[in-house]
Amino acid sequence: MQVVHERVKVPVGSLSMSAYLARPTAPGTYPAVLVFQEIFGVNHHIRSVADRVAAAGYVALAPEVFHRTAPGIELKYDNDGLQRGIELMGKVTTTEAMADVAGALAFLKGRSEVGGRGVGAMGFCFGGHLTYLSACEQPIAAAASFYGGGIAVGSPGNDGPPTITRTPKIKGKILCLFGENDGYIPKEQVAAIKEALTAASVRHDVVVYPKVGHGFFCDERADYDATSAHDAWSRVTTLFKTELV
Numbered sequence: 001m002q003v004v005h006e007r008v009k010v011p012v013g014s015l016s017m018s019a020y021l022a023r024p025t026a027p028g029t030y031p032a033v034l035v036f037q038e039i040f041g042v043n044h045h046i047r048s049v050a051d052r053v054a055a056a057g058y059v060a061l062a063p064e065v066f067h068r069t070a071p072g073i074e075l076k077y078d079n080d081g082l083q084r085g086i087e088l089m090g091k092v093t094t095t096e097a098m099a100d101v102a103g104a105l106a107f108l109k110g111r112s113e114v115g116g117r118g119v120g121a122m123g124f125c126f127g128g129h130l131t132y133l134s135a136c137e138q139p140i141a142a143a144a145s146f147y148g149g150g151i152a153v154g155s156p157g158n159d160g161p162p163t164i165t166r167t168p169k170i171k172g173k174i175l176c177l178f179g180e181n182d183g184y185i186p187k188e189q190v191a192a193i194k195e196a197l198t199a200a201s202v203r204h205d206v207v208v209y210p211k212v213g214h215g216f217f218c219d220e221r222a223d224y225d226a227t228s229a230h231d232a233w234s235r236v237t238t239l240f241k242t243e244l245v
Helices: 044-055 079-089 094-109 126-137 163-169 187-199 226-243
Strands: 003-012 015-024 032-036 059-063 119-124 140-146 173-179 204-209
Touching: 003 044, 003 059, 003 094, 015 044, 015 094, 032 044, 032 094, 032 126, 044 059, 044 119, 059 094, 094 126, 119 126, 119 226, 126 140, 126 163, 126 173, 140 226, 163 187, 173 187, 173 226, 187 204, 204 226
Parallel strands: 032 059, 032 119, 119 140, 140 173, 173 204
Antiparallel strands: 003 015, 015 059
């Protein structure tokens, strides 16, 4: 499916949050999907994911999570980028992040090309955490959290209890994807997430890919694993097709 993309401004209270919007060119209405960035910003990889989501038949919106502190920033996958990204991540609070998501959802609702049965969300690393949090706090019908860090032990900006404690509030279905050798997310945290989802009777799938590390979906990172990435994409597209279309 052919797609078109553009930069848009999303109202968030008195603020204006930049975002990358990708959508099919064919006339019609399509379900919307939020695409949450890694700590490296709405960079080439995240834009390519949004384009890929749009090509699958969705309106994809990738909001700039760091719009309050570093608007427009794009970081490289190197040590300098990592350290700067960690610094910026620490400045994002749960309250601010959920205000951004609420603004993004309102923006999408106002788009004439947005339809479907609900809104989806997907994200990577810090964005994977935001995806899980959004599924708890916002009307997200289907969520795909890729290697979401800190879900079991904290919240953005340490603003409130650990995100995992909000699990019973999830109304949609959630897919959580991890690498077995992820140095940032110990297996105990993955087990805790799975246990919390099961205990809350949330419709979910937790997948741990063997012998791969953090960032396995990104073909611009050293941990990229094509086999796992392909399987993950298949699961995500099935999730969205089942829950949103």
